[in-house]
Amino acid sequence: MASANVRIGQQALAVLDVALRVPCIFIIDAIFNSYYQPATGWAGAAGNVLIRLLGVLAASVVLVLSQKSLFKFYTLLLAVLLGAAAVLMNYYATSHVDFYSAYYEAALGFQLLPRSGPTLWLGVAVVQLVFGTGYIVLLNVRSVLAALVILDIMLPLWGLVMELPVDVRQLVAVASGLVLALNTAACLVLKLKWFYYSCRYVYLLVRHMYRIYGVQLLVEDTWKRIRFPDVLRVFWLTRMTAQAAILVYVVRTARHGGGEQTYLTWDVFWDLVSNLIISGCDSTLTVLGMSAVISSIAHYLGLSILAFIGSTEEEDKRLGFVAPVLFFILALQTGLSGLKPEVRLMRLSRNMCLLLTAILHFIHGMTDPVLMSLSASQVSSFRRHFPVLLVSGCLFALPVLLCYVLWHRYILSTWLFAVTAFCVELCLKVIVSLTVYVLFMVDGFYSVLWEKLDDYVYYVRSTGNVIEFIFGVIMFGNGAYTMVFESGSKIRACMMCLHAYFNIYLQAKNGWKTFINRRTAVKKINSLPEIKGAQLREIEDVCAICYQEFTTSARITLCHHYFHALCLRKWLYIQDTCPMCHQKVYIDEDSRDRAAFSNNNGFAAPGDNMDGFAEPRGPEAADAAGPNPDNELLEDNDSIEYDEEEWGTQNGTTPIEEDYINDDTDSSGD
Numbered sequence: 001m002a003s004a005n006v007r008i009g010q011q012a013l014a015v016l017d018v019a020l021r022v023p024c025i026f027i028i029d030a031i032f033n034s035y036y037q038p039a040t041g042w043a044g045a046a047g048n049v050l051i052r053l054l055g056v057l058a059a060s061v062v063l064v065l066s067q068k069s070l071f072k073f074y075t076l077l078l079a080v081l082l083g084a085a086a087v088l089m090n091y092y093a094t095s096h097v098d099f100y101s102a103y104y105e106a107a108l109g110f111q112l113l114p115r116s117g118p119t120l121w122l123g124v125a126v127v128q129l130v131f132g133t134g135y136i137v138l139l140n141v142r143s144v145l146a147a148l149v150i151l152d153i154m155l156p157l158w159g160l161v162m163e164l165p166v167d168v169r170q171l172v173a174v175a176s177g178l179v180l181a182l183n184t185a186a187c188l189v190l191k192l193k194w195f196y197y198s199c200r201y202v203y204l205l206v207r208h209m210y211r212i213y214g215v216q217l218l219v220e221d222t223w224k225r226i227r228f229p230d231v232l233r234v235f236w237l238t239r240m241t242a243q244a245a246i247l248v249y250v251v252r253t254a255r256h257g258g259g260e261q262t263y264l265t266w267d268v269f270w271d272l273v274s275n276l277i278i279s280g281c282d283s284t285l286t287v288l289g290m291s292a293v294i295s296s297i298a299h300y301l302g303l304s305i306l307a308f309i310g311s312t313e314e315e316d317k318r319l320g321f322v323a324p325v326l327f328f329i330l331a332l333q334t335g336l337s338g339l340k341p342e343v344r345l346m347r348l349s350r351n352m353c354l355l356l357t358a359i360l361h362f363i364h365g366m367t368d369p370v371l372m373s374l375s376a377s378q379v380s381s382f383r384r385h386f387p388v389l390l391v392s393g394c395l396f397a398l399p400v401l402l403c404y405v406l407w408h409r410y411i412l413s414t415w416l417f418a419v420t421a422f423c424v425e426l427c428l429k430v431i432v433s434l435t436v437y438v439l440f441m442v443d444g445f446y447s448v449l450w451e452k453l454d455d456y457v458y459y460v461r462s463t464g465n466v467i468e469f470i471f472g473v474i475m476f477g478n479g480a481y482t483m484v485f486e487s488g489s490k491i492r493a494c495m496m497c498l499h500a501y502f503n504i505y506l507q508a509k510n511g512w513k514t515f516i517n518r519r520t521a522v523k524k525i526n527s528l529p530e531i532k533g534a535q536l537r538e539i540e541d542v543c544a545i546c547y548q549e550f551t552t553s554a555r556i557t558l559c560h561h562y563f564h565a566l567c568l569r570k571w572l573y574i575q576d577t578c579p580m581c582h583q584k585v586y587i588d589e590d591s592r593d594r595a596a597f598s599n600n601n602g603f604a605a606p607g608d609n610m611d612g613f614a615e616p617r618g619p620e621a622a623d624a625a626g627p628n629p630d631n632e633l634l635e636d637n638d639s640i641e642y643d644e645e646e647w648g649t650q651n652g653t654t655p656i657e658e659d660y661i662n663d664d665t666d667s668s669g670d
Contacts, residue, residue, distance in 0.1 A: 064222060402419070
C-alpha cells in the first residue's frame with residue numbers, strides 16, 4: 001500500500017511538473033505569432049525586439065528549471081498575483097461601488113447591523129481575507145507581520161464602513177496597495193540569495209555535464225528531465241481544445257442569430273475540423289506539438305503490432321521516435337507552417353500520405369524478422385503464423401488501396417509519383433519476404449538437406465535489393481526535379497544528400513561487397529576436394545557445423561575435416577578458418593599435396609588414396625605456409641550479417657537456429 005501511494009504521488013508530481021511548464025510554451029508561441037508592427041524610429045524597433053527577446057528568454061529559463069525550482073517559482077508568482085488581485089479589488093470597491101445605494105439584504109437572513117451588513121460587503125471581505133491568507137502562506141510571512149498584512153488589506157473596506165469621502169477612500173486604497181507592494185518587494189529581495197545559488201548550481205551542473213558528456217547528451221538529458229514531448233503534447237491538445245470550443249460557440253451563435261438550426265451538420269463539422277487542423281500547424285511550436293501527438297499514436301501502434309505478432313525485440317519499439325521525426329522533417333522541407341491556410345491543409349494531407357507509407361515500411365521491418373524466424377524454426381502452430389501473415393497481407397493490401405484512391409482523386413505529380421513508388425517498393429518487399437518464407441517452409445518438409453536453398457534465398461533477396469536500389473535512384477531523380485522546378489530549399493537539398501549517401505551509395509557498396517564475398521567463397525569451396533558415394537558412406541559421421549549426416553557429398557578442408565558445402569560456405573561468410581581446428585580453410589592449387597583422408601574424429605577410411613589431398617602437417621608447417629593471399633572475405637565483415645552462434649540443425653527434432661533473416665543479400669538493409 002505504501003509503495004502504491006508513493007507511486008501515485010510521483011505520478012501526480014510528474015503531471016503537475018508538465019502542467020506548470022505548458023504556460024511557458026504558450027507564452028513563446030504567442031510572442032512568435034503576435035502581429036509585429038514596425039516602429040517609426042530605431043528606438044521603437046529596438047524596444048519591440050528587446051521586449052520580445054526578454055519574454056522568450058524568461059519563458060525559456062522557466063521552462064528548463066528543475067522541478068523544485070519550478071514549484072518555488074510558481075509559489076512566488078501565485079503570491080504576487082494574489083497580492084495584486086487584492087489591491088485591484090480594494091481600489092475598484094472604494095472607487096466604483098456604492099454599497100449603500102445597493103440592496104440591504106442581510107447575509108444568511110440575519111439583520112444585526114442594518115447599515116453595515118449588506119451581502120456584497122461581506123462577500124468582498126471574505127474574498128479579500130482569502131487573498132490575504134493565501135499571500136501570507138505562499139510567502140511564508142511571520143505571525144506578527146502576517147497580522148499587519150491582513151490589516152493592511154482589510155483597511156480600505158473599513159473606510160467604506162466609516163462612510164469616508166470617495167477621495168479619502170481612494171487615498172487609503174492606494175496607500176494600502178503601496179504598503180503591500182513594498183512588502184512583496186522586500187520578500188522577493190530576500191529570495192534573491194536563493195535565486196543566486198539556484199542559478200549558480202544550474203550553471204555549474206550544465207558546465208560539468210558539458211565537459212564530461214558533450215552538447216548532445218546535455219540536450220538529451222534536458223529533453224528527458226523537463227519531459228518536453230509531454231509538454232508539447234499537452235500544449236497542442238489544450239490549444240486545439242480551446243480553439244474548438246471557441247469555434248463551436250461562434251458557429252452556434254452565428255447560426256442562432258441567422259435563424260438557422262443550432263445543431264451541427266456534417267458540412268459544418270468538416271469545416272470546423274479543417275480549421276482546427278489548419279490552425280494546429282500554423283507555427284513551429286504547433287508543428288512540434290502535432291509531432292508529439294503523432295509520436296504517442298505511433299508508439300502505441302507499434303506496441304500493439306509487436307504484441308499481436310509476438311515479437312520481443314527492443315529495437316522494434318522505435319516507431320514512436322521515427323514517425324514524429326519524419327513528420328517534422330517533411331513539415332520543414334515543405335514550409336508547412338508558413339503556407340496559406342487553404343494550401344496548408346492540402347500540403348498536410350500529402351505529408352500524411354508520405355508518413356503513412358514510411359510507417360508501413362517500418363512495420364514491415366518489424367514483421368519480417370518474425371516471419372523468417374517462424375519459417376526457419378519450423379513452428380507448426382497455425383495460431384503462431386496467422387498474426388504475422390495477416391499483418392504481411394495488410395502491408396500488401398494497404399499500399400494498393402492507397403494508390404488506387406490517390407490515382408482516382410489526383411493527377412500525376414511529383415508527390416503522387418513519390419507515394420506510388422514507396423507503395424510499389426513496399427509491395428515488392430512483402431513479396432520477397434513471403435517468397436523466402438515459403439522456401440523455408442518447403443525446406444521444413446524435406447528429410448534431407450536442401451543444398452540449393454541458400455542459393456534460392458540469395459537470388460530472391462538479391463532481386464529485391466536490386467529493385468529497391470533502382471527505386472532509390474528513381475526517388476533521387478524525382479527529388480532533384482522537385483527541388484529544381486517546384487520547391488527548392490536547403491532542407492530538401494540536405495535530405496537528398498543523405499538519401500544519396502545512405503540509400504544509394506552505401507547500398508550499392510555493401511551489395512557489391514556482398515556479391516564479391518559470396519563469389520569468392522563459392523570459388524574457394526569449389527577448390528576443395530569433394531567425396532561422394534562409397535567413400536562418403538564409410539565415414540559414419542556427421543557435419544561438424546549442422547550435425548546432420550552426409551547424404552550426397554562432402555567437402556574436405558586442408559586440415560582433413562569435412563563439412564557440407566552449404567554449411568562451410570555460410571561459415572566462410574564469417575571467417576576463413578576451420579570450425580574445428582581454426583586453421584586456414586583455403587587450398588592453393590600450387591601447394592595442394594597428397595594426403596590420407598580422415599573423418600572429423602581422426603578415422604581414416606580404408607582404401608583411400610584420393611588425389612588432391614595434402615599430407616598431414618603439424619602446426620609448424622601450417623605456420624610456415626603463411627597467410628593465404630586469396631583471403632578477401634574479412635575486408636568487410638559488417639556487410640555479412642551472419643552470427644557465429646546461430647548455427648543449428650536444419651532437419652530432425654532439433655530446431656534450426658540459423659538466421660536466414662539477415663542473409664548476406666540483406667546487408668544493405670531493407
